[in-house]
Structure formats: structure tokens, C-alpha cells
Amino acid sequence: MAAAHSGSAQRSVDDGGWVGIFVRRPILALVLNLLIIIAGIAAYQGIEVRELPDVDRPVVTVRATYAGATPESIDSQITAVLESAVSRVQGVTSISSNSSYGSARISIEFSSSTNLDTAAMDVRDAVAGVVNQLPKDMEDEPRVVKADADATPIMQMSVSAEKLSEGELTDLVTNVIEDKLAAVEGVAAANSYGLRAKTIEVRVNQTALASRGISLADLIAAIGKASVTAPSGALENATQQLLVRAEAPVATPEDVADLEINPQTKVKDVAFVRWGFQEATAMTRLDGKTAIGIDIIRQAQANTIDISEGVHQAVDELRRTLPAGV
Numbered sequence: 644m645a646a647a648h649s650g651s652a653q654r655s656v657d658d659g660g661w662v663g664i665f666v667r668r669p670i671l672a673l674v675l676n677l678l679i680i681i682a683g684i685a686a687y688q689g690i691e692v693r694e695l696p697d698v699d700r701p702v703v704t705v706r707a708t709y710a711g712a713t714p715e716s717i718d719s720q721i722t723a724v725l726e727s728a729v730s731r732v733q734g735v736t737s738i739s740s741n742s743s744y745g746s747a748r749i750s751i752e753f754s755s756s757t758n759l760d761t762a763a764m765d766v767r768d769a770v771a772g773v774v775n776q777l778p779k780d781m782e783d784e785p786r787v788v789k790a791d792a793d794a795t796p797i798m799q800m801s802v803s804a805e806k807l808s809e810g811e812l813t814d815l816v817t818n819v820i821e822d823k824l825a826a827v828e829g830v831a832a833a834n835s836y837g838l839r840a841k842t843i844e845v846r847v848n849q850t851a852l853a854s855r856g857i858s859l860a861d862l863i864a865a866i867g868k869a870s871v872t873a874p875s876g877a878l879e880n881a882t883q884q885l886l887v888r889a890e891a892p893v894a895t896p897e898d899v900a901d902l903e904i905n906p907q908t909k910v911k912d913v914a915f916v917r918w919g920f921q922e923a924t925a926m927t928r929l930d931g932k933t934a935i936g937i938d939i940i941r942q943a944q945a946n947t948i949d950i951s952e953g954v955h956q957a958v959d960e961l962r963r964t965l966p967a968g969v
Contacts, residue, residue: 701734701753701754701758701759701943702750702943703750703751703753703762703763703787703790703943704749704750704751704787704788704790705747705748705749705751705766705770705785706746706749707721707725707747707748707777707781707783707784707785707786708745708746708782709721709745709746709747709781710745711745712778713744714742714743714744715742717743717747718747721777721778721785725749725770726738726740726749727773728772729749729751729770732751732762732765732766732769734754734756734762735753736753738752751766763789767787770787788831788940789831789942789943796834797939797950798939798950799936799937799938799939800936800937800958801927801929801934801935801937802815802936803930803932803969804968805969806966809920809933810841810918812935813841814841817838820833820937820961821833821937823957823960824937824939826957827950827957828949828953829941829945829946829949829950829953830939830940830942830954831940831943831945832940833939833940834940835938836937837926837927837935837936841919841920842920843895843899843916843917843918844896844916844917844918845899845910845914845915846914846915846916846917847859847914848915851912851913855908855912855913857908857913861904862910862913862914865903865904866899866902866910896916900916
């Protein structure tokens with residue numbers, strides 16, 4: 644009996660443990676290795692490659708402009724109204740604002756579990772609900788951006804053209820290039836600078852004004868009225884109603900020059916009207932040529948590497964459709 648027990652113990656020692664199991668069962672070893680390989684491939688495909696760890700909290704920014712308004716007016720008439728509206732959005736953890744000369748900025752931070760797209764839609768709805776409480780003479784409605792207002796651009800690029808004028812290049816960037824870049828997934832905004840938009844320039848002859856007894860305010864009022872489109876009422880009968888709008892379109896220097904200040908005087912009698920360009924707030928040059936710069940702003944929580952690849956792809960598509968020399 645003792646000899647049999649000793650032989651059994653010797654065999655158990657010589658089994659080799661886990662190594663022995665895989666040696667005796669090669670199919671089991673093969674299956675486990677295949678499972679490890681499959682799990683590794685799935686993990687590799689699912690891992691996100693980022694420049695930095697994802698520590699961003701969902702942030703949405705509301706921007707509004709009111710030309711000529713003082714910071715105090717901006718704060719009371721715009722910032723306070725917008726803050727009150729967005730404070731009721733679900734998931735808000737903090738709100739900060741800045742009121743400066745001619746502009747307001749409100750940054751809304753949400754809890755980390757909040758979906759950024761949903762939060763941005765809720766903020767847009769809240770802002771849209773109070774637009775009628777903002778000053779009537781604001782040129783543009785408030786703009787909602789899915790990024791921190793102080794976000795640093797992750798990419799910068801310049802656009803120049805050999806055969807286009809500054810005004811034509813400005814129109815191309817504003818109407819085509821900006822929209823294409825802003826549509827890239829993860830991009831919060833494509834902000835351009837160095838623009839020189841085409842505008843109508845009126846150079847006043849002070850001597851002609853004085854000789855006709857017309858003030859500069861009269862000239863400004865005549866031009867201002869002509870550029871306004873306003874509802875004038877409706878015409879009704881038993882079967883239909885027609886809405887009437889009073890329009891005085893001013894599209895060219897000739898249109899402005901032919902405007903009447905009074906029955907005896909037109910604008911061209913006291914001023915020289917021509918095409919001009921707005922003064923640039925920044926100057927950009929590319930290889931010594933005048934250019935327009937574009938900053939790419941990343942959405943909060945978006946992947947910088949994915950945005951870079953998407954922007955490069957969008958630029959390649961634009962190059963195939965833009966005029967030669969751009």
C-alpha cells in the first residue's frame with residue numbers, strides 16, 4: 644500500500660502544472676491563444692488615439708454683438724437676459740460672462756455626463772426664446788458655439804489668391820471656405836481674420852453740403868432709410884390677403900448716388916460714391932502676398948487628431964473646386 648501511494652504522489656509531481664495541461668491538451672491552448680488575439684484586436688480598434696487625455700468638460704459659449712454699445716448697456720440689455728435664459732437648461736454647473744464694448748460672451752459649463760450636442764441644442768432653444776427681449780437694432784442674433792470662448796486654435800491656415808481681388812477673396816473665404824471647414828466633425832468654429840469686405844464708400848463734399856443748406860445728418864438719414872426693408876401692411880379683399888413690403892434696395896454705388904436727400908438734391912450732388920473696402924483689423928501675408936487667416940477652434944471633448952485629419956481632407960476637396968491660383 645505504501646509503495647502504491649508513493650508512486651501516485653510521484654506522478655502528480657511530474658504532471659507539470661498548467662504547462663503540463665497545455666502540453667497534454669494542445670487544442671485548449673490553441674483556443675485560448677485565439678481568444679487572446681481576438682480580444683487584443685478588438686481592444687486596439689476600440690482605443691481612441693488622442694493628443695492629450697480627455698479631461699474636457701462640456702462647454703457651450705454664447706456670443707452676441709451690439710455695435711456701439713457700452714459695457715454697461717451690454718450687461719443690462721443682453722448679458723443678463725441671456726444668462727437668465729441659459730441658467731434654466733438642464734445639466735448646467737456654472738455660468739461665466741464677459742461684457743465688453745460692443746459684445747457679450749457667456750460660457751456655460753455642464754456636468755461631465757452631459758452630451759455636448761444635446762446641451763448645445765438646449766442652449767440654442769433657450770436663446771431663441773429670448774431673442775425678442777434683446778435690442779431690436781442688433782444686427783445679428785446671438786451665436787452658440789460648442790467650445791470655450793477662450794479656446795486656443797488647434798490649427799491655423801492662410802488663404803491667398805493670385806488673380807482675385809481682396810473683396811473677391813474675402814467673399815470666397817466667408818461664403819465657401821469657412822462653411823466647409825466649420826462642417827468638419829469636431830470643429831466648433833472656423834474664424835477668419837484679415838478680411839476686407841467690399842463696401843460702398845461715400846466721400847462727402849462739405850462745401851457742396853453747406854451751399855445747399857444740408858447737414859451731414861440729413862445725408863446719413865437719406866442713405867439709412869434707403870437701406871431698410873420694412874413691412875407696410877396688407878391689401879385685403881373677399882378672397883385673399885396680400886402682404887406688402889416697402890423695399891428700397893441699395894446694391895451699387897450708382898444706387899446710392901441716385902438717392903434723393905430732398906426734391907432738389909441727390910446724394911451724387913454733394914458726395915462722391917464708389918466701391919471700397921472695410922478697414923482690416925488684422926494683416927496676414929503668405930509668401931509676401933496679402934492673405935486671409937483662418938483659426939480652427941476645437942469643440943469641447945473632441946479629438947484633436949481626428950479634427951486635423953478631417954480638416955486636411957476638407958482642404959484637399961476645396962483645392963479641387965476653388966479657382967486656380969487660390
